[in-house]
Amino acid sequence: MLLKFWPAGHRNFGVSVDTIDYGARPRSIINRPALRQQHDGLSVAIYIHDLSPGGVERQCLVLARELERRGVDIALVLHQMRGELMPLLPTGVPVVNLHGRRTLHDVLRLRRFLRQERPDILMANVDHNNVAAALATAVSGTDTKLVICQHNPISAGFHATVNWKHRLVPLCYRALSSQIDHAVAVSNGIAGELVRDAGFGPEKVSTIYNAVIGDDFRDRAAVPVCHPWLVQKDRPVFVTAGRLVEMKDHRNLLRAFALHLQTQPARLIVLGVGPMLTELRALAGTLGIDEHVAFAGFVENPLPYMRAADAFVLSSRSEGFGNVLVEAMGCGTPVVSTNCPHGPADILSHGEYGLLVAPRDSEALAAAMGRVLEERDRWPADRLRLRAAAFSYGTCADTYWRLFQRLV
Numbered sequence: 001m002l003l004k005f006w007p008a009g010h011r012n013f014g015v016s017v018d019t020i021d022y023g024a025r026p027r028s029i030i031n032r033p034a035l036r037q038q039h040d041g042l043s044v045a046i047y048i049h050d051l052s053p054g055g056v057e058r059q060c061l062v063l064a065r066e067l068e069r070r071g072v073d074i075a076l077v078l079h080q081m082r083g084e085l086m087p088l089l090p091t092g093v094p095v096v097n098l099h100g101r102r103t104l105h106d107v108l109r110l111r112r113f114l115r116q117e118r119p120d121i122l123m124a125n126v127d128h129n130n131v132a133a134a135l136a137t138a139v140s141g142t143d144t145k146l147v148i149c150q151h152n153p154i155s156a157g158f159h160a161t162v163n164w165k166h167r168l169v170p171l172c173y174r175a176l177s178s179q180i181d182h183a184v185a186v187s188n189g190i191a192g193e194l195v196r197d198a199g200f201g202p203e204k205v206s207t208i209y210n211a212v213i214g215d216d217f218r219d220r221a222a223v224p225v226c227h228p229w230l231v232q233k234d235r236p237v238f239v240t241a242g243r244l245v246e247m248k249d250h251r252n253l254l255r256a257f258a259l260h261l262q263t264q265p266a267r268l269i270v271l272g273v274g275p276m277l278t279e280l281r282a283l284a285g286t287l288g289i290d291e292h293v294a295f296a297g298f299v300e301n302p303l304p305y306m307r308a309a310d311a312f313v314l315s316s317r318s319e320g321f322g323n324v325l326v327e328a329m330g331c332g333t334p335v336v337s338t339n340c341p342h343g344p345a346d347i348l349s350h351g352e353y354g355l356l357v358a359p360r361d362s363e364a365l366a367a368a369m370g371r372v373l374e375e376r377d378r379w380p381a382d383r384l385r386l387r388a389a390a391f392s393y394g395t396c397a398d399t400y401w402r403l404f405q406r407l408v
Contacts, residue, residue, distance in 0.1 A: 189342025
């Protein structure tokens with residue numbers, strides 16, 4: 001079993017989790033036999049930045065749990081042990097805390113982890129962590145297979161709007177491509193970018209849609225909602241969910257909602273946390289809509305909000321996939337989304353299961369918010385739930401399992 005012979009430190013994050021801190025070298029690991037010689041089953045280490053409340057982090061927790069159920073020996077490897085999702089860590093899955101100050105600091109600690117544990121697969125997630133994993137694999141001297149997962153676009157148009165370091169990612173992928181055994185994209189658009197912009201051969205790239213609908217989805221969605229606007233509803237309520245960051249373009253949503261309020265009363269509940277909260281609150285005040293907008297913060301289970309809403313709205317400039325759209329559809333709730341690169345069009349089958357509008361167009365988004373209320377009968381709840389079921393935990397985990405088996 002991965003990390004079987006490590007002195008596990010118990011920390012209570014709401015579940016029983018064994019954590020190993022790689023910030024200091026434990027003496028007990030010296031000269032112990034390589035893990036590969038101790039087990040016959042498939043072993044996978046999933047490497048992510050931390051446990052912030054984002055789609056990537058939730059996906060990795062789901063995949064860890066689902067693969068463990070399939071008999072895979074799993075460990076989670078974190079750049080930093082932090083984040084609101086720590087209570088959701090799967091019981092029985094060990095966690096390695098690399099305790100790095102910067103992602104680049106992870107390289108040598110990942111190298112040590114690979115040399116000592118020798119997992120069959122190292123599955124890395126997102127830009128800089130993918131690069132760190134490729135560097136660590138290159139200097140590890142092991143035969144661990146590296147699979148990188150790309151959850152966001154890598155095109156110049158996307159990276160022109162974020163930190164300059166992200167613009168180097170495609171170049172790094174090209175330089176390190178010989179160390180990367182396979183690349184997984186969460187949408188067809190991102191898969192195309194990995195081939196076109198990062199130089200991967202088509203045979204080294206697969207599209208695996210995110211795992212969104214699990215066995216417990218219906219029960220979680222059925223939990224009573226506690227927000228007063230949804231308990232005693234006197235007008236339509238829109239819900240959105242996501243980190244309050246530039247790429248989610250909540251400014252566009254607030255402007256669109258202000259336009260919508262000129263034609264009919266409504267309310268908007270914003271689920272999520274992030275660095276733009278203060279700015280967005282101020283914008284709502286400037287637009288004169290602050291009494292109609294609630295910033296609800298981090299909500300561990302957003303499904304009851306989605307179920308009780310009249311419609312769900314996604315205003316992003318860019319998405320890797322768009323888990324929240326699937327979640328809303330799984331609740332039977334109609335959706336409006338910007339037709340941003342790359343996930344929403346895949347999920348909504350180019351407009352068949354919801355309304356798609358151009359990004360950064362407040363007037364078009366406002367019009368769609370009106371239409372989705374007027375034309376709700378176009379999207380029966382059962383039809384939306386059936387579409388959402390295509391993005392199940394089981395389907396995603398089985399696809400990853402087959403990929404890993406093929407690589408080893």
